[in-house]
Amino acid sequence: xxxxxxxxxxWRVGGDARVTGHQEYVADMHLPGELHAKLVTLxxxxxxxxxxxxxxAERVPGVRIVLTADDLPQPVPRYGPQFKDRPVLAVGETKYxxxxxxxxxxxxxxxxxxxxxxxxxxxxELPALFxxxxxxxxAAPLVQDPALRPxxxxxxxxxxxxxxxxxxxxxxxxxxxxxxxxxxxxIVTHFAIEPHAYMAAPDGDGIAVWSTIQHPYWLQRIMAGIxxxxxxxxRVIAPDPGGGFGxxxxxxxxxxxxxxxxxxxxxxxxxxxxxxxxQAVRRAAAExxxxxxxxSDGTLAYQDIEADYLIGAYxxxxxxxxxxxxYVAAGPYRMPAARIVARGILSHTVPSTAFRGxxxxxxxxxxxSNLDEAARALGIDxxxxxxxxxxxxxxxxxxxxxxxxxxxxxxVRKAGELVGxxxxxxxxxxxxxxxxxxxGPTTGLSYSTVRLLADGSVIVYAGTSDMGQGARTVFAQxxxxxxxxxxxxxxxxxxxxxxxxxDAQTSxxxxxxxxxxxxxxxxxxxxxxxxxxxxxxxxxxEALITxxxxxxxxxxxxxxxxxxxxxxxxxxxxxxxxxGETRKDAEPGHPLQGAPAFFEFNCTAIExxxxxxxxxxxxxxxxxxxxxxxxxxxxxxRMQDEGAAIMGLGHTLMEHYIxxxxxxxxxxxxxxxxxxxxxxxxxxxxxxxxxxxDGPGPYGAKGMSEGALLCVSAAxxxxxxxxxxxxxxxxxxxxxxxxxxxxxxxxxTAGRNEP
Amino acid sequence: MACTLPIEITVNGRRRALEVxxxxxxxxxxxxxxxxxxxxxxxxxxECGACTVMVNGRIVDSCLMLAVEADGADIVTVEGLARExxxxxxxxAFLDKGAVQCGFCTPGQLVAAQxxxxxxxxxxxxxxxxxxxxxxxxxxCYVQITEAVMAAAEGAPK
Numbered sequence: 066x067x068x069x070x071x072x073x074x075x076w077r078v079g080g081d082a083r084v085t086g087h088q089e090y091v092a093d094m095h096l097p098g099e100l101h102a103k104l105v106t107l108x109x110x111x112x113x114x115x116x117x118x119x120x121x122a123e124r125v126p127g128v129r130i131v132l133t134a135d136d137l138p139q140p141v142p143r144y145g146p147q148f149k150d151r152p153v154l155a156v157g158e159t160k161y162x163x164x165x166x167x168x169x170x171x172x173x174x175x176x177x178x179x180x181x182x183x184x185x186x187x188x189x190e191l192p193a194l195f196x197x198x199x200x201x202x203x204a205a206p207l208v209q210d211p212a213l214r215p216x217x218x219x220x221x222x223x224x225x226x227x228x229x230x231x232x233x234x235x236x237x238x239x240x241x242x243x244x245x246x247x248x249x250x251x252i253v254t255h256f257a258i259e260p261h262a263y264m265a266a267p268d269g270d271g272i273a274v275w276s277t278i279q280h281p282y283w284l285q286r287i288m289a290g291i292x293x294x295x296x297x298x299x300r301v302i303a304p305d306p307g308g309g310f311g312x313x314x315x316x317x318x319x320x321x322x323x324x325x326x327x328x329x330x331x332x333x334x335x336x337x338x339x340x341x342x343x344q345a346v347r348r349a350a351a352e353x354x355x356x357x358x359x360x361s362d363g364t365l366a367y368q369d370i371e372a373d374y375l376i377g378a379y380x381x382x383x384x385x386x387x388x389x390x391x392y393v394a395a396g397p398y399r400m401p402a403a404r405i406v407a408r409g410i411l412s413h414t415v416p417s418t419a420f421r422g423x424x425x426x427x428x429x430x431x432x433x434s435n436l437d438e439a440a441r442a443l444g445i446d447x448x449x450x451x452x453x454x455x456x457x458x459x460x461x462x463x464x465x466x467x468x469x470x471x472x473x474x475x476x477v478r479k480a481g482e483l484v485g486x487x488x489x490x491x492x493x494x495x496x497x498x499x500x501x502x503x504x505g506p507t508t509g510l511s512y513s514t515v516r517l518l519a520d521g522s523v524i525v526y527a528g529t530s531d532m533g534q535g536a537r538t539v540f541a542q543x544x545x546x547x548x549x550x551x552x553x554x555x556x557x558x559x560x561x562x563x564x565x566x567x568d569a570q571t572s573x574x575x576x577x578x579x580x581x582x583x584x585x586x587x588x589x590x591x592x593x594x595x596x597x598x599x600x601x602x603x604x605x606x607e608a609l610i611t612x613x614x615x616x617x618x619x620x621x622x623x624x625x626x627x628x629x630x631x632x633x634x635x636x637x638x639x640x641x642x643x644x645g646e647t648r649k650d651a652e653p654g655h656p657l658q659g660a661p662a663f664f665e666f667n668c669t670a671i672e673x674x675x676x677x678x679x680x681x682x683x684x685x686x687x688x689x690x691x692x693x694x695x696x697x698x699x700x701x702x703r704m705q706d707e708g709a710a711i712m713g714l715g716h717t718l719m720e721h722y723i724x725x726x727x728x729x730x731x732x733x734x735x736x737x738x739x740x741x742x743x744x745x746x747x748x749x750x751x752x753x754x755x756x757x758x759d760g761p762g763p764y765g766a767k768g769m770s771e772g773a774l775l776c777v778s779a780a781x782x783x784x785x786x787x788x789x790x791x792x793x794x795x796x797x798x799x800x801x802x803x804x805x806x807x808x809x810x811x812x813x814t815a816g817r818n819e820p
Numbered sequence: 821m822a823c824t825l826p827i828e829i830t831v832n833g834r835r836r837a838l839e840v841x842x843x844x845x846x847x848x849x850x851x852x853x854x855x856x857x858x859x860x861x862x863x864x865x866x867e868c869g870a871c872t873v874m875v876n877g878r879i880v881d882s883c884l885m886l887a888v889e890a891d892g893a894d895i896v897t898v899e900g901l902a903r904e905x906x907x908x909x910x911x912x913a914f915l916d917k918g919a920v921q922c923g924f925c926t927p928g929q930l931v932a933a934q935x936x937x938x939x940x941x942x943x944x945x946x947x948x949x950x951x952x953x954x955x956x957x958x959x960x961c962y963v964q965i966t967e968a969v970m971a972a973a974e975g976a977p978k
Contacts, residue, residue: 076915083923084911084930086858086898093857174852175822175841258862258870258958259924307860307924308958339863533922533959700918704961708921711960735867735956743949743962750963 070614071546071764074700078537078557079305090307091262091277096332099264100129101174102325103181104318104341105167110193110728111413112159117167118185127176130325131184133167137324142291143213146283146315148225150213151379151416153291153320158191160208160378161414162729163344165318170325170333193413193728194223197352197373200412208378208411225380225409228388230656232464233367233402240358240366244438247354248431249795250778251721252375254347255420256740257532259307260339261346265323266332271298272323277306279314279530280570285562287316288323296562303560309532310712311419312346314572315382340733347722349383349409349417349424350375353431357438358402363445365454367402368395372428376409377416384409386417389504389657390424394432397462397473397502397666398454413728419572421712421771425503426778430796433499433779437786447783448481448498455500458759467660470767471692473500476755477668483688483751484670493677494685495787498670501775505768506575507659509649512566513583515544517591519638521627522554525584528568529559529576534770535701536576540584542697543763547588549615549626566644574665574768577697579647581763586645594641595626598633663760666692667772669710673784675791680804682718682785687747694760694767705770706752713777715741718797827891831856832900840887847871847882849890850897858898858927862956869955872928873897879935881954898927901934910934910972919968921959929955933969941976943969 082088119131134141134154141156143149155166167184171177194200194208200223211220219226264275271294278284281303289299306313318335326333337345351374358366372391376383391407407428422429440450455477456462456469477500481487484496514526523544529536541555558565568580592612599617600607609620617624630641651658672686689710696702719739723731732738752773758765778796786792791806822841829836831854840849850856850873859882860870866881873882874896901908910933913919920926929952936943936951943951948969949962957965 074918077918077920079923080915080920081907083920083926084898084907084914085902086856086927088923089857090860090924092861093851175843256956256958257922257924258860258868258956259922260862306922308922310958336861339868535921704918704921704959704964707963708960711962712958734865735863736865740956740958741960741962742953742956743966744953746949746962 071542071697074698075538075542075552077535078541079531089304090259091264091275091304092336094264094275094304096264096266099332099334100170100172100329101177102168102170102322102333102335103177104165105169105181105184105186106163106165107159107186107188108729109190110162110195111191112188113191114155114157114159114166115187115189121183121185122169122180125171125176125180125183127172128169128180129172129329130170131167131180132321132325142320144287144291144316144320145380146382147384148380150209153324163341163415164378165321168321168325170329195412195414195724195728197375197410200410208413223411225376225384225411228391228407229405230392231404235367235369235402235404238358238366238402241361242359242439242442243356244435244442245356246435246438246794247352248434250351250427250430251796252347252350252414253716253720254343254722254738255310255312257306257308257310257312260337260342261313261317262336263319263322264332264334265319265326267326267330268300271300272326273300273302274319274323275302275304276319277313278303279306279309279532279572281530281560281562282528282567283570284316284319288319291320292323301562303530305560306530306532309530310421311423311572313532314419314570317345339735343730343733343738344415346418347415348420349386349427351427353428355431355435357435359439359443361443363443363450363453365398365400368400368432370394370405370428370432372407374407374409374424374427375412375414377412377414379416381416381418383417386419386424391428392657393425393502393504394428396432397456397469397500399456399460399462421709422503422774423573425501425775426716429501429775430778433776434782434794437779437783448486451498451500452477467664470664471666471755471759472757473666473692476666476690476692479753479755480668480670480688480690483753484672484686486670493788494672494674495784496670496672497780497783497787498668499776499779499783501667501669501772503665503771503775504657504661505663505665506573506579506649507657507661508651509575509579509647510567510569511580511583511647512568513580513587513645514566515584515587515591515643517548517630517641519630519634519640521550521630523548523550525555525557526565527557527559527580527584528565529580530571531559534705535698536580538701539577539581539697543581543584544588546614547585548591574770577766578662578760578762578768579649581766582647583645585763587643590643590645591641595629599624599629602629602632663767665769665772667775669773669776669780671780671784673781673788675785675789675803677807680800680802680807682781682798682803684714684747684781686749686751688751689773690753690755691769691772692755692767693769694762695756695758695765696754697764697766702754702769703752706773707750709770709773710750710752710777711741711746713774714745716796717778717781719799721797825888827888829890829892830894832896842886842888844887845883846873846885846887846890849887850882856897856899860924860927869928869932870925872931872955874931874935877935877938879932896931898930901930909975910937910969913968913972917964917968917971919961919964921961925955925957929957929965937969937973937976942973945970
């Protein structure tokens, strides 16, 4: 039973169902009388919709609804987590390749698919913007109607917002050397193996919505607004997603499914294909220009950073990604001055959304790579340069903000040791090291209810979504630890707004800290009730009683919780209930509307070799070390860190959307968009943690699971450079790109060698 | 409206007689007709491995096989791996080693690994990685999956 306690790695809660095929994801659920939906999209990036002829589609046997914008309430409702800009179906114009212009619901999937193909859309293709340069051209068309952004001085441009953060005077701080470069990061996509899926059904005088969503309560709020219903009449059921990575945070096609369900007065289901999922979520591309000022002794003078993020046609959560991702762009270093200007730029592309790292990997790639250049130019060891400038614990590296919340030097030194930094390398090999930092949650609200039942078993209610990170297991471990219940006596209920108390969101690696603290508080409330019970039963002053790890300690004896609970509850049985709340309010005036609850801090060190003939990069050794405060479940920590590390190798070495000349995505789906397989792993992968129990979560835990992805690119590129001499500032470091760089290197060498 | 044909297949030891649409894949029939939803649908082009099942002892991407082609076949899906409520050694090893995160690719990984071990009871880690390279895991617990398969092989009679 002790295997289930904090610091151990018990079997995943829900693991049995996952290995037997009985875990029910949204696509596995069916409702009686359900209709099957299919979206209608156009094979162009942008078009003016002239006319939609539904007649042929409506004649397909079994078709119940062919829905276009004209069939929706007028004006067509618009929605989004940040801006109400996205219409339920395209109105007048499709703004990206894959935007739905109509939707069909039919008795069978076959009928829905056949009818969707028969919806005849007359359209005029319009020129599309799918690069930052094109979108910023003064002559460029506006992606969004300025009327959607009343009073916004930027409404007549394709810039959604400009975020400026800085301190000191970049122009006045003296530097002995200035390194100035531009870097690019491509569009990549989440590629959760579970494609997004939705169902909606009339539910009394309200509606029930099933979704692969990470934030059921945020979805509930937006759906209630669109449908004009009270929150209590919108029930969101959110079964554990089959991978999220941020892509499932936000509302997507739930509204169109709900409107069809209301119209048909029947349940409607929509399961996206992988291709449609690629056209629903992706990470923002970025172009980052960095000027790094350094003194000759290797101390940093300033960072001057301009980051332009290519976001999509609708904002989704992208403006927040730009704001928060760029905020710590100068890194965890002592920095006399910094100037960070970040812009989100609208384009005729798939709306970009949250994705593991939340805007940080793009700027980290640029800034950490530039630090490498600075070290090389000064002749200072690249690890040493970082250590020389790294903020000490308690040091405010952003002057007004949460100070460094860990002994980060330990993390960096550990990574250096594990990769063999400074040791001789075989010919053709190189090493790179980089540091990643990310702000944790800046606001948040998580409630939990815990019930201790009469037999000592426990039910934990938590509105977190367990999309693989293992939140269920962590909460069960906390409850088992605090209430002394055995492993299989704890049940964790999630994912239903009619049952589980409010939780703001499952994002920013927050759940172990914020919801974990709420679960802990709920358990401690039950402990307090047990103390009262024990005092009453044994005639002891309550103040002299403690409850620790499932044991009730009286001055003269120790009892199990059950030995207090059973007599305490009496013949009728019943239960004890505890509630916990963790709140992090917004701080007006703060650039992120709140200081981070913690930082995710990671150091990644890479040894790589380059195939001179093909440009293929082999990761010989990949070291990832994260400061996690306290690993409540060390195996799950390892799984998250290694998973993040490998995902980072994906965008570093192989992943990117490829557009044709008109702005259509050419590599939709699994054949032409490659993610790491079991054959793409580092030859050695080492993940380690630093645990000083100095986090704000239960038992000193910090949030983790994004950190190990943040700085992979810069570490790999630095290793490639040392291995081959080539400098590449555009991701991914695909064999073709590396090979071209090698050819260029050799061409230049040959040129110099010519007599 | 659709053209159908009768087929007989054995799924996880149980004989099933069905009338299936000729254009439906084995994946469609397993999930929609037989309600065996453990086999997952993702890429539909045979690249991700989420729909992996065993057909006459060989692994197949069930999204690429028409159900009519499976007529007469013996099929094992993830639901057939545990016997009488007891997890198989491989399933246990997946949980022991942390080879399961979101779990969506897990059924395909398990079926592919089961077939791999049947053909090669004592593989090297490299053979496991090559053998499972058709099964994508975006949570990327590839290292743990390999460890789990090696652990299950370890326990198998030599």
